[in-house]
Amino acid sequence: MSSLPPLLALTTALLLVSQAWGQTSNPELSRARQLLDGLHYSEAARALEAARARPGNDRDTLVRILELQGVVAAMLQQPAKARAAFQTLVVLAPDHQLTGDYAPRVVTPFFEAKAWVADQRAALRLEAAPASKTDATIEGVAVQVTTDVLKLARLVRFHLNADGAPWRQEESPLVEGRASVAVKGERVQWWAELLDERQAVLATVGSATSPLRETAPRLQALTATAKPPTGTPELEGSPGSPWRTAAYVFLGAAAGTGAAGGYFGWRSRSARAEVEGAPVDDRGLTTGLTQREALVLDQRARSSARLANLLFGVAGATALVGGTFWVLGAPVTVSATPSGVTVGGEFP
Numbered sequence: 001m002s003s004l005p006p007l008l009a010l011t012t013a014l015l016l017v018s019q020a021w022g023q024t025s026n027p028e029l030s031r032a033r034q035l036l037d038g039l040h041y042s043e044a045a046r047a048l049e050a051a052r053a054r055p056g057n058d059r060d061t062l063v064r065i066l067e068l069q070g071v072v073a074a075m076l077q078q079p080a081k082a083r084a085a086f087q088t089l090v091v092l093a094p095d096h097q098l099t100g101d102y103a104p105r106v107v108t109p110f111f112e113a114k115a116w117v118a119d120q121r122a123a124l125r126l127e128a129a130p131a132s133k134t135d136a137t138i139e140g141v142a143v144q145v146t147t148d149v150l151k152l153a154r155l156v157r158f159h160l161n162a163d164g165a166p167w168r169q170e171e172s173p174l175v176e177g178r179a180s181v182a183v184k185g186e187r188v189q190w191w192a193e194l195l196d197e198r199q200a201v202l203a204t205v206g207s208a209t210s211p212l213r214e215t216a217p218r219l220q221a222l223t224a225t226a227k228p229p230t231g232t233p234e235l236e237g238s239p240g241s242p243w244r245t246a247a248y249v250f251l252g253a254a255a256g257t258g259a260a261g262g263y264f265g266w267r268s269r270s271a272r273a274e275v276e277g278a279p280v281d282d283r284g285l286t287t288g289l290t291q292r293e294a295l296v297l298d299q300r301a302r303s304s305a306r307l308a309n310l311l312f313g314v315a316g317a318t319a320l321v322g323g324t325f326w327v328l329g330a331p332v333t334v335s336a337t338p339s340g341v342t343v344g345g346e347f348p
Contacts, residue, residue, distance in 0.1 A: 057200040086113035122149035142180035250322030261311030268304035
């Protein structure tokens with residue numbers, strides 16, 4: 001099967017990219033996509049430079065710009081520029097994959113950038129640093145950049161909420177890979193964005209939907225002491241408790257003993273059936289068995305029946321003990337309250 005012509009393949013790839021990425025708040029990026037759809041690479045490169053220079057790009061928009069800058073540079077036979085754009089892209093998003101099916105002159109510098117980032121361990125990393133605390137309050141929160149090989153980061157935008165007050169923003173410059181802000185509260189929620197010189201978002205720690213949380217040590221201690229005081233009897237059973245373990249052992253033994261009893265019961269019935277089913281003559285005398293054989297079968301039937309009854313009895317008793325241990329192992333708590341003793345739990 002023949003492949004698509006390179007021009008048609010590239011047009012298809014760019015169309016798929018445009019559909020996959022959808023709309024953006026950066027008008028220069030939208031313009032660059034239109035130019036790419038028309039295969040106007042030089043004009044698209046200039047539009048992408050304008051999109052990159054626009055302040056305040058969010059992280060997704062920045063990643064889209066960098067990918068398209070690499071693609072356009074590669075199509076314009078500028079491999080060094082393509083690698084530089086792709087290196088920045090992979091530093092920010094190490095797991096990113098190209099959106100579209102591109103020619104080797106695009107794919108090659110992209111994978112070279114991936115290999116460089118992996119070899120240099122250059123992926124940008126932003127982490128929360130230990131908060132500043134007193135016994136009663138949180139005094140400040142901080143972040144640190146542990147890896148920034150390309151020296152992209154400039155400042156950090158903190159989003160802060162102390163003791164349920166309205167959220168506020170505060171920016172702090174990055175100094176020797178660390179930034180911090182003051183905040184005062186017993187309970188603090190926060191998250192942060194790492195920004196470049198154009199205030200584009202490079203990385204985040206926490207998010208608006210999953211903020212980080214800090215609690216003053218005194219409140220943590222009060223929360224811990226709110227549990228039942230020392231000395232309060234608290235008994236708890238669970239599926240992994242010794243009672244349940246013993247129950248499994250006894251119930252397993254009951255099942256095995258019952259099975260053995262069933263075997264000897266069958267053996268007794270078989271021997272009895274062999275005696276009773278032996279052929280007889282006209283006088284009613286057994287002819288298929290000798291007297292000795294009949295006696296042996298009768299003894300076997302009786303002994304097997306006695307052993308089966310014994311085993312069934314043992315199985316029943318063992319099952320009763322196992323069931324008792326199972327009930328004792330059910331989740332149950334017993335605790336003291338001002339009004340007396342409270343028992344809680346659930347039926348197994």
